[in-house]
Amino acid sequence: MKTDDLIAMLAQGEVAVPADTRKRRYAIALSTSALVTALLMVMTLGVRPDIATAAQLPMFWAKLAFTLALAISAFWVIERLARPGVKLGWTPMAVFGAVAMVWVMAAIALFNAQAGDRASLIFGQTWIACPAAIATLSVPAFIAVFWALRGLAPTRLRLSGAAAGLLAGGVGAAVYSFHCYEMAAPFLATWYVLGIAIPAMIGAALGPRFLRW
């Protein structure tokens, strides 16, 4: 086929693209996967029984705010990565900012605690289960965000995969926080961050292979 014929073929007939194509793709991916993740959590782990009292504690909301802040800032990064030629600008700093914030909170809590209490602030009761649970709960969003990106045009595949994993980890952790009764910032700063980092690393490994176009 000659190039002129290819041009004629591509420009033939309906060439219009709805202006909200990208938005719709993200909306479908994120709403569906958030719903599936919530169902998965409710059916397997269950919402913590004392949710009504927990919801009155600031730390419950701080946990949710941290995980959502990571998810939202990862989304900002992805949204730029998915459009060729758009610079990332300040968006990666938002991701690091969210993590830095929770690390500062953890450092303050550890600094103010008695020496003997520090280990329990970090390990809590559930440190063994937490990272694996968050990583597992991130699977639906992981698949959904990869699907969304496959319909867009990321040119930095490893970074896009990592950001997709980070977003999925944030969604998984946000949902997990309704089950988890750990309330110490050092716990959050260690095990939540680790749980979110797992899908991010897997995303970085899978990006070059699955996001090619």
Next chain:
Amino acid sequence: MSASEERLRGLLMRGLAGEATAYHAFLKELTAHLRAFLRGRLTRLPDEVEDLVQETLLAIHNQRHTYDATQPLTAWVHAIARYKLIDALRRRGAREALNDPLNDELEIFAASDIEPDDARRDLGRLLEQLPIRQRLPIVHMKLEGLSVTETARLLGMSESAVKVGVHRGLKALAAMIGRNDENR
């Protein structure tokens, strides 16, 4: 902002709104820029230039929904051309064949070349390998110029299935190029 940027951007925006003639003019002019850009960077693989021009055109068409009206068109086109160039070189295991750094995005519209070589890879033949539900909608709508309604009636498919077939078929064609080159 260069005159080419402004004119091409205007054509693309009209194309994205559904004006096929404007879109045709956009692709036509863009092709000359892509050819000059790629020819300048593939001096050791001159036979590959036209293939890569076609591959990049197909990519630009398939990903046209990722262009944001607030963004310079040069940056968008350059990023896609660069991605396709690096990808093609990697497939050939010939990254060193690239003899020019790729960082100046303004360069993409700087030169223009309307003299094509022959493409070595025949997209028409690759098209024949597509599954029938993608191939026939493309043949009738994109090659013979039938409307969606006419194609749907002719093939006994719904109108949305016809549109999906064209869309998926052109994406599959782009994916086949990658596999085809890897095996050669």
